[in-house]
Amino acid sequence: MKKQTIIIITVLTAGITASFLIWNLNSVPAITYFPTDKQTSFEYANTNLDMLSEKTVDTYEVLWNISSKSDRTLYLRQDASLLFVNGVLRGIRSKWEEDTAGIEIKEKLSGEDSSYFQSISYHHGEVHYPDDRIKSIHTMTYDQLYVIDSPNTPLESFKVPKDDYETQWSTLLIHTTHQQLLYSWKQLINHFQINNESYLAVPLTRLYKYNHEPLPSFTQDQTNQIIGQLWEGLYKNYILTAKNIEEGEQLNSYIPIILFDKQNKHLIVLYELNGEKHRLIQQYPDFDD
Incomplete structure (x- = not known):
């Protein structure tokens, strides 16, 4: 004991x-x-x-x-x-x-x-x-x-x-770790007044499983395009923003949560940087042929 x-x-x-x-x-x-x-x-x-x-x-x-x-x-x-x-x-x-x-x-x-x-x-x-x-x-x-x-x-x-x-x-x-993340994600969902029952929630660290597993109601090729465009947005809005935080200031951020709309229209990325809450919304694309 x-x-x-x-x-x-x-x-x-x-x-x-x-x-x-x-x-x-x-x-x-x-x-x-x-x-x-x-x-x-x-x-x-x-x-x-x-x-x-x-x-x-x-x-x-x-x-x-x-x-x-x-x-x-x-x-x-x-x-x-x-x-x-x-x-x-x-x-x-x-x-x-x-x-x-x-x-x-x-x-x-x-x-x-x-x-x-x-x-x-x-x-x-x-x-x-x-x-x-x-x-x-x-x-x-x-x-x-x-x-x-x-x-x-x-x-x-x-x-x-x-x-x-x-x-x-x-x-x-x-x-x-998960208890800390659940608290952070709940704060973000409440802040942006999101009905989490309308979304499939996936931590950023679990996205890799969609290399070979399609999102619900999508083909693997469509999933690949959604994920590719998601990373385009993550790079511009999360990765580069984190870098641009004032030099010397300690950066505080938890694993972002990705919310995939169950109506298959869009996704939302929720994350926090040094106490500032962010929401990135990406509409699903017109898929490649």
Whole structure:
């Protein structure tokens, strides 16, 4: 009982000392959705979170790695990734290159205390054809990492629990994170007076499942277009806005929630940046042939 109490107190009071990671995005072009190119694909796309080592007695290092490669050189390749720790935004990375196939981003960050790391990435490529025809490819990847930093046990990490001990820890970390997120999302829904029963609610970190699972009442191709245009809006309104927050000011933001209209007309993105509540509404498109 005493050990359980220590575990709960440790999680509830956990602080993350990871530096807030926002890439200098001044020269990064906007992500723009174009009709899907059926002749081009990704050879691979990955997001990986791994604990490297115990940095000091009180801290550890985590490697955040994003990589992707298209099956041929494209006019423009771009990857964007978001990292959340215990549901709180702790990093944004974006990289673009012209006339290339591959993109790789690596970042080390320090953390302390038991934590639940989640990262979702959007991998994008523009394919330019003669007569100014432009098409695109895109996919999403996700990874998670549980780090257990308890005073009574050795430091350890895992992605999927393999025994009762890890299952108890993952359940505790997910529960405390989810309770915090539910409170944040409820505040946003009430603020904008949204009837949540009219929407399918999906956290941003769960969007990757729609790589191969269509949204209700839509085909996979239509879903791909909805998600592609959603990321176009997320990049412009969430990622770049977060970057533009005054330098030196600590950024506070939880995982955004995506609301898909059950009448199949539009979607809403709800998020908060440093106490300011935002709502992004996107009408569903006229779908590509």
